[in-house]
Structure formats: C-alpha cells, structure tokens
Amino acid sequence: MPRFAANLSTLFTDLPLPERITAAKEVGFKGVEIQFPYHVDAARLADMVACAELSMVLFNAPPGDWEAGERGLAAVPGREQEFRDGLELALHYAELLDCPRLHVMAGIVDEDDIDAAFDTYVANLAYAADEALAQDVKILIEPINPVDMPGYFMTRPEDALTVLEAVDHKNLYLQYDLYHAQMVQGGLTDFLEANMARIAHMQVASVPGRHEPDANSEINYRYLFNLIDAHGYNGWIGCEYKPRINTRTGLRWAKEWGIG
Numbered sequence: 283m284p285r286f287a288a289n290l291s292t293l294f295t296d297l298p299l300p301e302r303i304t305a306a307k308e309v310g311f312k313g314v315e316i317q318f319p320y321h322v323d324a325a326r327l328a329d330m331v332a333c334a335e336l337s338m339v340l341f342n343a344p345p346g347d348w349e350a351g352e353r354g355l356a357a358v359p360g361r362e363q364e365f366r367d368g369l370e371l372a373l374h375y376a377e378l379l380d381c382p383r384l385h386v387m388a389g390i391v392d393e394d395d396i397d398a399a400f401d402t403y404v405a406n407l408a409y410a411a412d413e414a415l416a417q418d419v420k421i422l423i424e425p426i427n428p429v430d431m432p433g434y435f436m437t438r439p440e441d442a443l444t445v446l447e448a449v450d451h452k453n454l455y456l457q458y459d460l461y462h463a464q465m466v467q468g469g470l471t472d473f474l475e476a477n478m479a480r481i482a483h484m485q486v487a488s489v490p491g492r493h494e495p496d497a498n499s500e501i502n503y504r505y506l507f508n509l510i511d512a513h514g515y516n517g518w519i520g521c522e523y524k525p526r527i528n529t530r531t532g533l534r535w536a537k538e539w540g541i542g
C-alpha cells in the first residue's frame with residue numbers, strides 16, 4: 283500500500299497550522315510535508331507533529347526572497363553563501379523534526395546564465411549532499427513545470443537525471459512530482475520504471491488544474507499507485523494539490539488507500 287503524506291501548505295488551508303496537523307491525523311494520514319516551515323519555531327513544530335503521532339517526511343530549504351519572486355538559490359551564481367546559510371537553518375529544522383528528506387530548490391535563472399547556473403547548481407548540490415549526509419538527511423531536486431514557475435532552472439525530469447549524473451553523490455535523489463512531469467513531458471510509467479531507485483519522494487495532483495489525484499485527471503492515478511507499489515517503492519507520496527472544494531470532501535479518491 284503506498285504511503286501518502288498530507289502537504290500542509292496546500293491541504294486544510296482554511297485552518298491554522300496546528301489544526302491542519304490534527305486534521306491530517308484525523309483523516310488517516312501517517313505523514314505530513316510542508317513547503318516552508320520557517321515561520322514556526324522548529325521545536326514547537328516538532329512538538330505539534332509528534333503530539334499528533336505523525337512523521338514529517340519532507341520540507342524545502344529556504345528559497346531566498348519568495349515575495350520578490352525568488353524560487354531557490356541552488357543554481358543562482360553569486361548567492362552561494364546565502365545558499366549555505368539557508369541549508370544550515372534547514373538542517374537544524376530537519377534535526378528537530380526528525381525529517382529524513384530536504385528539497386533544495388534551484389531558482390530562477392536568466393537564459394544567458396545557463397552554463398554558469400549549471401556549474402553553480404552542481405557545486406551547491408554536492409556541498410548540500412555532503413553536509414546532509416552527516417545527519418542522514420537525503421537531498422532532493424524536483425523538476426518544476428515552466429507554466430507554473432516561469433524561468434525555473436530545472437523543468438524536465440530528464441534534465442534532473444543529467445544533474446544527478448553530474449553531481450554523482452550517493453546522497454542526492456530525485457523528487458518526482460507527477461503533476462509537473464505530466465505538464466512537461468508525460469511518459470510517467472516509463473520514467474518511473476526506469477528510475478525508481480533514484481526517486482526518494484513523489485508528489486501528486488491532477489492535470490489539468492493541480493487538484494485531487496482522482497478520476498478527473500488525464501493522469502490515471504489508480505493505475506500508477508498500483509504500479510509504484512508493485513515496484514516496491516518505499517518512500518512517501520505527497521498530496522500536494524489544491525482541493526477543488528475543500529480537503530475533506532475531496533478525499534474521496536483516497537478512501538481505497540485508507541484515508542478520508
């Protein structure tokens with residue numbers, strides 16, 4: 283049976299964070315993920331998650347100035363020190379939250395700077411993978427589609443494989459968000475079957491719309507969840523979607539997986 287995690291940044295968003303955590307527990311999730319936890323004290327968040335007997339399975343390193351349009355710093359030349367400072371903060375959160383995965387966002391890069399960005403990305407990821415290994419935290423990279431995030435450095439799953447090969451570090455993995463993958467190239471079954479061992483986390487949502495991974499999607503999620511399970515994937519599947527109406531009503535798709 284696949285293990286599903288509630289994304290606290292996209293589900294139960296009508297509730298304050300402590301209640302989102304208890305709501306996730308109530309409907310049957312065993313794990314939670316959050317995009318950016320830094321507005322809450324790490325120890326306090328860890329207490330909330332532990333009290334609900336949930337696992338924190340993933341969050342993102344600080345992305346730079348989100349309000350100003352930044353979407354990560356890992357591939358942004360000249361920002362190496364800020365990247366390292368953010369990583370240090372993220373690893374502090376990971377330690378208190380006992381979280382074994384950290385997603386490091388690449389950032390928005392100008393087309394003229396692609397070569398320098400690639401070199402910066404490879405060097406920063408090698409550094410992050412080394413630092414996190416000491417703490418037993420996996421570093422993850424996620425291709426994000428350019429419709430939702432114009433200018434993002436890494437958009438295609440195939441590009442992520444090139445980066446994994448260039449960095450060549452045992453602590454660097456792919457975060458395969460099937461929504462983004464379908465938006466840019468599809469071929470989900472072939473990609474999953476060829477690369478399951480490099481994937482340390484998945485996320486799901488419908489295409490189009492980024493809603494529930496249910497039958498109202500061009501992606502056949504029931505088929506894919508069974509396929510993923512049959513291949514012995516032992517990571518989590520993050521429910522990173524925008525509910526059509528509200529989170530609880532929308533969880534009908536998850537009943538057969540023991541949630542809702």
Ligand SMILES: O=C(O)[C@@H](O)C(=O)CO
Pocket residue numbers: 317342385424426459462485522
């Ligand atoms: O898919 C996404 O956008 C997220 O997984 C993320 O981490 C950045 O917003």
Ligand SMILES: [Mg+2]
Pocket residue numbers: 424459485522
């Ligand atoms: Mg995602």
